[in-house]
Each structure stands twice: as structure tokens, then as C-alpha cells.
Amino acid sequence: MKYLNLLSAALLIGAVACTEEKIESSSPTLGEMREVFFDAETIDMEDAGEIDVKNTRSMMREGGEIYWNANDMLGVFTQNGSPQKFKTANGGKVTRFEGYNDVEGEFYVLYPFNEGARLEGNIISTELSAVQYPEPGSFYNGGNILLAKTRQGETAFFHNVCTWVRISISEDYAGTITGMVLEGNNGELLAGDVTIDTTLGNDARITVCDSEKASKKIVMNTEDHFYQGKYYYFILPPQTFEKGVTVTFVNKDGLTWKRVITSPATLEPGKSISISNVMPGTFEYGEDFELENCFYVHTLDGLYEWAERVNNGEYDLDCQLMASFDFDKDPENRKWIPVGTKEHPYEGVFNGNGRELRHLRVDGEYECAGFFGALGPVRGREDKNVKVSNIKFVNPSVRSSYTGKENDPDDDGYIGVVVGMMNYEFGDNHSGAVIDKCDVTEAMVSGGENVGGILGRSYGGADVISRCNFQGEVRGAMFLGGIVGNVEGDVVDCHSHNATIKQNDKRYEVRSGGIVGTNNGDILVCSANDVDVSTDGRYAGGIAGANNGIIVGCVAYGKATATFSGGIAGESFGAIKASYANCEAEAGVVYRIKTDILDDFKACFTTVKGLNPVVSPEAHYNLWYAPYIQLKKDELNEVLQQTEFHTHNIPGSFNGAHWEFQQSIDEYAEYLPIRPVKITKDEN
Numbered sequence: 294m295k296y297l298n299l300l301s302a303a304l305l306i307g308a309v310a311c312t313e314e315k316i317e318s319s320s321p322t323l324g325e326m327r328e329v330f331f332d333a334e335t336i337d338m339e340d341a342g343e344i345d346v347k348n349t350r351s352m353m354r355e356g357g358e359i360y361w362n363a364n365d366m367l368g369v370f371t372q373n374g375s376p377q378k379f380k381t382a383n384g385g386k387v388t389r390f391e392g393y394n395d396v397e398g399e400f401y402v403l404y405p406f407n408e409g410a411r412l413e414g415n416i417i418s419t420e421l422s423a424v425q426y427p428e429p430g431s432f433y434n435g436g437n438i439l440l441a442k443t444r445q446g447e448t449a450f451f452h453n454v455c456t457w458v459r460i461s462i463s464e465d466y467a468g469t470i471t472g473m474v475l476e477g478n479n480g481e482l483l484a485g486d487v488t489i490d491t492t493l494g495n496d497a498r499i500t501v502c503d504s505e506k507a508s509k510k511i512v513m514n515t516e517d518h519f520y521q522g523k524y525y526y527f528i529l530p531p532q533t534f535e536k537g538v539t540v541t542f543v544n545k546d547g548l549t550w551k552r553v554i555t556s557p558a559t560l561e562p563g564k565s566i567s568i569s570n571v572m573p574g575t576f577e578y579g580e581d582f583e584l585e586n587c588f589y590v591h592t593l594d595g596l597y598e599w600a601e602r603v604n605n606g607e608y609d610l611d612c613q614l615m616a617s618f619d620f621d622k623d624p625e626n627r628k629w630i631p632v633g634t635k636e637h638p639y640e641g642v643f644n645g646n647g648r649e650l651r652h653l654r655v656d657g658e659y660e661c662a663g664f665f666g667a668l669g670p671v672r673g674r675e676d677k678n679v680k681v682s683n684i685k686f687v688n689p690s691v692r693s694s695y696t697g698k699e700n701d702p703d704d705d706g707y708i709g710v711v712v713g714m715m716n717y718e719f720g721d722n723h724s725g726a727v728i729d730k731c732d733v734t735e736a737m738v739s740g741g742e743n744v745g746g747i748l749g750r751s752y753g754g755a756d757v758i759s760r761c762n763f764q765g766e767v768r769g770a771m772f773l774g775g776i777v778g779n780v781e782g783d784v785v786d787c788h789s790h791n792a793t794i795k796q797n798d799k800r801y802e803v804r805s806g807g808i809v810g811t812n813n814g815d816i817l818v819c820s821a822n823d824v825d826v827s828t829d830g831r832y833a834g835g836i837a838g839a840n841n842g843i844i845v846g847c848v849a850y851g852k853a854t855a856t857f858s859g860g861i862a863g864e865s866f867g868a869i870k871a872s873y874a875n876c877e878a879e880a881g882v883v884y885r886i887k888t889d890i891l892d893d894f895k896a897c898f899t900t901v902k903g904l905n906p907v908v909s910p911e912a913h914y915n916l917w918y919a920p921y922i923q924l925k926k927d928e929l930n931e932v933l934q935q936t937e938f939h940t941h942n943i944p945g946s947f948n949g950a951h952w953e954f955q956q957s958i959d960e961y962a963e964y965l966p967i968r969p970v971k972i973t974k975d976e977n
Contacts, residue, residue, distance in 0.1 A: 362434050366406035371398070373413055378406050401491065404439040404451065415491045421455070421499060423484035423508035423585050425528060427473070427515050432457065432526040440489055440497055453563035454489055454499045456531045460540055463572040464522040470573070471646065472514040472543030472615065475527045478536035478555065483529045484508040498531045498562045508584055514613065516647060516683060518545070526565070533559040542573050547591065547616025547648055549579030578616060587611035587642075593618045600632045608633070609640040609677065614684065617649040629655055631666030635707075635717055638667035640677055645684025645731070653689040653710070660706060661713035661749070662693040662740060669716035669726045669753060679726035686710050688735040696741050696770075706741025707749035708769065709778070711761075714743070716753030716781075725755025725782055736765030739797065743778035744769030745810070746789060754814070756782025763789045770798035772810035773828075773838070775821060783815040784808060789824055796828040803830030804838030804863065807849055812837045812867070818846040827854035832863030834883070835876040840865040847872040857909070859883040860899050868893040875900040882906040 363383055368376025379402075403410060403417060410419040419438065426433035439451040462470055477483065482501035485508050489497050501507055511527050519525060537554040544550075550573045558566055581588065581595030588599040588610055599612050620629065633639035643665075653664060661667045664686070670677045695706040707714035710733045715726050733746055743750035746763030750772070763775050772779035773796070775789030789807050796803045804810045805828050807821025821835050832838040835849025840862040849860055853876050857863045860874025864885040874882060881899025886907060899906050 365404075365435070368403040368406040368410055370401040370403065370412040370417070374411065375408065376403060376406065376410050376412070378408075380406075399442060402441040402443070402451070404437075405435040417489040417491060418502075419487060419489070419499075420506075421484045421487050421501070421528065421530070423510060424512050424514075424587070427513040427519060427525050429520050429523040429525065432528050436528050438487075438489075438499060438528075440491070442491060442494075452495055452497060454497050454531075455528050456560035456562060457565035458527045458529065458538065458560070458568065459524040459565050460527070460568045461524045461570060462519055462521045462542075463570045466521055466572055468573065469545040470519040470542050471516075471545050472512070473519070473525065473527075474513075474541040474543070475511045475529070476509055476539050476541075477534045478539055478553070479534065480509055481532060481534060482507045482509060483511050487530065496562070501530050506585070510582065510584055512584055512589070514543070514646065524567070524569075529560070531560050531562045531564075533557065540568060540571070541579065542571070542576075543579070543615060544573075544576050545647075546576070547579075547614075547646070548576035549591065550574055550576045587613055589613045589615055591615045593620075593623055597627060600630065603632050603639055603641070604630060604634075604637075606637075608637055609674075611641045612643045614643070614645045614648045614650075617651070619651040620654060621652040629653060629664070631655060631659055631662055631664065631713060633661070633665050633667040635661050635667050635714065638669045638671065638714075638717070639665055640670055640674065640679055642678060643681045643684070645682065647683050647685065649685045649687055650689075651687045653686055653691070655689075655691045655693075657693065658695045659693045659708075659713070660695050662695070662706075662708045663691055663710055663713040663749070664689075665712040667707075667714045667717065668712045668728075669714075669756075680729065681711060681731065682727070682729040683731070684711070685732045686734070686736065689733065690737045691739070692737070693740040705743055705750070706770075707743045707778075708738060708740030709745045709748040710736055710738055710763075711747050713749045715748060715751045715756050717750075725753040725757060727756075728758045728761060730760040732762045734762075734764045736763065738765065739768040741769060741798075742771040742801070743810075744772070745774045745778040746776055746792065747787070748777045748780075750778055751780040751782045751814070754781050756780070756814075757785060758782065758787060759785040761787045763787075764791050766793045766795070768795050768797040770796070771801045771803055773803065773805040774809040775807045775824060776809060776819070778810045779813070780809050780811070780816075781813045783817065784812075784819060785815075785817045786819065788820045788822070790820075790822040792821070792824045794824065794826045796830060799829050801830065802832075803828040803855075804832045805830075805855070806834045806837040806839075806862070807851065807853075808847070809837045811839045812842045812844065812862075814842045816840075816842070816844045816847060820848045820850075822848075822850050824849070824851035825854075826852065826858075829855075831856045832884075833858040833878075834862035835860045835874050835878070836872070837862045839863060840867050840869065840883075842867045844869045845871055849874040849876050851876055853878040855879075857884040859885075859907075860901070860904075861897065865893075869897050870894070871896045873898045873900060877901070878904075880905060880908040885909045 365381050367379040369379055370376050407419045425436055438455050440454050441451045458475060485506040486502040486504055487499040489499055491497060535557050537556050540552045542550050552571055560566060579591035581591050590596045590599055590612060603610050655662050668679060670679055689710050691708055691710050693706055693708050711728055711731045728748060731747060738744055738746055744767055746767050747761045748758055758777055761776060767773055773794050775792045775794055776784055776787045794805045805826050807824035807826055808816055808819045826833045833853040833855035835851060835853050836844055836847045855863060858878040859880040860876035860878050860882050861869055861872050862883045865883045866887045881901055881904040882897050
């Protein structure tokens, strides 16, 4: 293979003013490194659509100017088949793409790189996404498709093969828009698998293949909001809209309003049309639709349809919840069946978009009970992205009478408002799923052995439960927690408040905690505020009933009542660091320590004067007590930074949770008002 080096400048996406274009090309002997230079002046994207100059090349934008972004990638074709990857390590107007390829003869360069792209004869096939990210003032990085053709000793020019519809909301509009949908009024194909006929030269364009992946809609959504007065760009294939286009606007409540334009419009490569200063009118419930294996729910009927399809075999059907619903207002008074089972868990991505589901009612003899019964990948699809995020449950009631066989450890009940069980098939290994940013308030959760306010049981070693909040009541038989009943993965930045966790079956040895009943993973930067954890059994803690993993940076306030109760944990086989409690309990921090590792406890203390941090130490410990002196933020951070978290040797094991540990430490450290004073074991 021979080394190919492309040195390029980024050019404009809409139309470009090339006032003094200078092109230089070196012509080394065949097989040597080849450099290609592109120099051109650029203009602000907001002015691009007003200049009537045909554009033949374009790249990215940053701050209104046009830039390459670091880690941009090109695909280079030198023969039929797949492209070779070329990557730039630096951003800017001029940057260098590097990679390896055979540069003999003509070759094509495609942006962005797509490992699934193919060259067959004169036709290049790639894909254009129907789900596009809203970037104010531009299209999103890696969205716009470009093509260049060149040969050894010649200059490569990139050509736009797409077109754009750009839309802006009036600056006078006072509402909040969170989504837009573009479609043609004559059923035009807008995205999916696309081809490029390279024989058209500078007039090359993408054409959508009429296949199962073809989409008649393009969707943009954001968890934040669209900015008034800024253009947002839809990327689509050049074509004529004979009956015009329709843009559907979605507001923060998930209601929709449509801007219908009936006049024909022809879009050429490198050109855009503008729909400017839109002032939305009266919003109402929209229509459900499916796009790229994702069901967009605008109605309660649509939510039930999606759930039924998943339970009937479409286990990986993604969902975007576009509106809030109240189950008590269902005119058909339908029963909610948990989505996914122990045998067939849900394997998709569910995004609640911050919407509310009120008065969820689940009541029956379910082994796995909750909005989702079971969640997680299955064997053969271990790498699949499985995630539930950004949803709010108000006044839910989730109850299950399932008890299982008393002497069968695999026959338990799993109950949580959001999910009953995660990753059963991959117990004690490194597969994982994510529950992120889910809030539950005014809840009643009741069931058998594994009961949690958010999740009943996590089996996956790489499961992540992050940024979740719970307020309400949890009742169960064995493993009970305000967030999770029993966890193998990581509980990160989660909080329970005004929560009651109680035992409802005295036959079992119970482990109850304000965050987790039994922790076999990591509990990082969590708080239990005004919690009442009580059992007639053995172990209760403000954070965890039993800790077999790591607890770091946690705070508990309230009451823990059990034979062995502690402000942080009832018993601990694992480490507890940089955590404190203000709890009525038998022990200020942990009742029973079952580890001989001296450094397993550091900077942990109780604020309850006169209460011993440990009652029954069964090993050495290093605990702290002090009632009044300030704990400085940098001292807390020093402890946390020295702690090695269990990341299971998986790169980016927190990926998908979008959580920055240092940021959370900074956010919560100011609430730690005590500087610890050391108490030794002998003094205790």
C-alpha cells in the first residue's frame, strides 16, 4: 500500500464566494506521497442562501465560518468495493487528512467516511440519515455528503451532492420548540440508502433508493430547544417538490403545528431554499409515525401500539416519546402490560424527551414488573445499544404479587417503576444497558424479592443507572432500595428524597437502603435525603443495606432502622469513601465491617454527635467523626481522585450516560459541611 496525504481547506455549504482561489498541486513520481492544496475565501453561513452562485464544494462550519472538525474522516475509493479511511487529527480552515491507499489511476474521495459505502462501476452507494441533529446556523458535522474525483498529479475538487431546506423560527415567538419534521406533499423520498452517479461530473447528486430504508420524512429533535432567529438545515437529495413541502413543529409538551407550503420548489445540488421567520399557531396532538426502526409516539394509542409490537416480537423497536400522557384519562381504560420479559427483554432505545407519564398502573402476578418488565441485550447481540432515558413518572403504582419458588434463587420477583430487571441473561459479566435521567415522584412500588424505585435488579456488570431521582414508597421482601433493589453495575448521580423503604414480608433476611438494597457494583455521588429505611430483618442503611462493592461521595439524611443499621450501610464487605451521614441508626456510618483492607474506608463520618461510626467492626477501619468543622472541596476531590473505580476494563464504560464525574463532585461538594476529625479503633 502507498501513503496518500490530502491537505485541504474547508469550504462553504450553501454558496461560496471564491474571490481569489489559488490551487497548487505537486506531481511526485508514481507511488510517492501526494499533497493536494485547497485555498478559498469563505463567508458566514447566514448569508450563504442570499448569494446566487452555484457552489461546487463545501465542508463544515464553526462559529459562522467554515472549518474542518478534528477527527473528520474521508473515504477514498481506488477500485470497486469499500473505501479506505482518511482522518484528520486537527480542526481548522486548513488541515491534513492522512491514511493509506493505492493511489494509482483515478480515485474518488467521499465525505463523510462510511464503512458501508461501496463503489460499483460508476455508482457510489452510501446513506443519508433521516434523523438529523439540529445545529443552529448550519447542518450537523458529518451530515452533508461531498464527492471528489481525481488522479495522480491532478487536483481534487469536492462537490456538493445534496441540497438543503433551511428554517428559522420568528424571534417574536414566545414558545419553546423541541422538534421539526420535514416532508414533501407528494410523498417524495428524502433519506435512506442513496446512490451517486459519478458520470454526471460536477452535476452529480444523491438519489434515494426505493427500498425498505427509504424515508419520506426527516426529523430533528433536541432535549433543549430550537433557538428563535437561527436557521436550521435539513440535508436532503436534490429534486422537485411538485406540491410543495410541510414542516411540522413540535413544542415542549409534544403537541404539533404544521406549516404547509403548496407551491412547487426545485432544489439543485449545493443550493438551499429558506422558510424564514415562522410564527407557529395553535398546537394539537400530532400523528404517530415510524422512521428508521424508531416509533415516534404522539398519542396514547401510539404508545400502546409500540408496546404491543415490542411484546409481539419487535424487541429492538426504538421509541421517541413526543408527548406527555395521563393513563387515568384513557377513555378505553386499558391495562399497561410491562414491555419486555425475562425471556425476551427490550433491546432498543427509548427516549422520553423529558415528557411525563402520569398515573401508570401495573398490577398483577408479573415476575418482571414496571413500565419495562425487562431490559438488556441478548446473546449474539451483546454490543447492541440498550437505553432508557429522559422520562418522568408522576404518581405511578407498580405492584406485583409474584413470589416465585422459595428455594429457587433464579425464580425471584423484579419490580421497579421504570424497569423490573436488567441483563438477566448476562449475570455477573460485562454486558450492560443504561437507565439515564429518569424521575419518579409520588410513587408506590411493591413486590417480592428485588424492589427499587427506579429498577428492581441489575445483573449486568456494565449496567449504568445515572441521574435518576425517586420520591415515594418502596415495599418488598428481600432487596429493597430507593433507586435499585439489587445492583451489579454502577449507580451514578442518583438521589432519593422523602422516600420510605419498608419490608412487607418477614420470612426473609432483608437488605434495605435509601439508594440500593444490596450493592455489588459502584455507588458514586448519590444522596438519600429525608429517607425512612426500616426492616424487621437484619440490615438497613441510609445508602445501602449491604455493600459488597464501592460507595464514594455519598450523603444520607434520615432514619435507618434494623438489627444492624448504619447511616451509610448496614454491613460492608467493600469500600466506602468520602461519604457522610446524618441518620438515626445503630451506627453512624456502617454497623458491621467485613474487610481487612485498611484503605477501604477513608474520609467517612457521621454528623450525629455521640453516635459511634461503627458498632461491630470485624476488621480494621479508618473512620471519622466531627460535628462542626468545614470539609473543603479540594480535600474531597483529592480523596475521590485517589479512588480507583471499577470500570470493568471496558473503554468508556459510562458511555451513553453523558455524565461528568468531576462536574458532579463540584456540584455536590458544597453540601458537605463537615471537616472530619479522626477517631481510631481503640477510641471506639
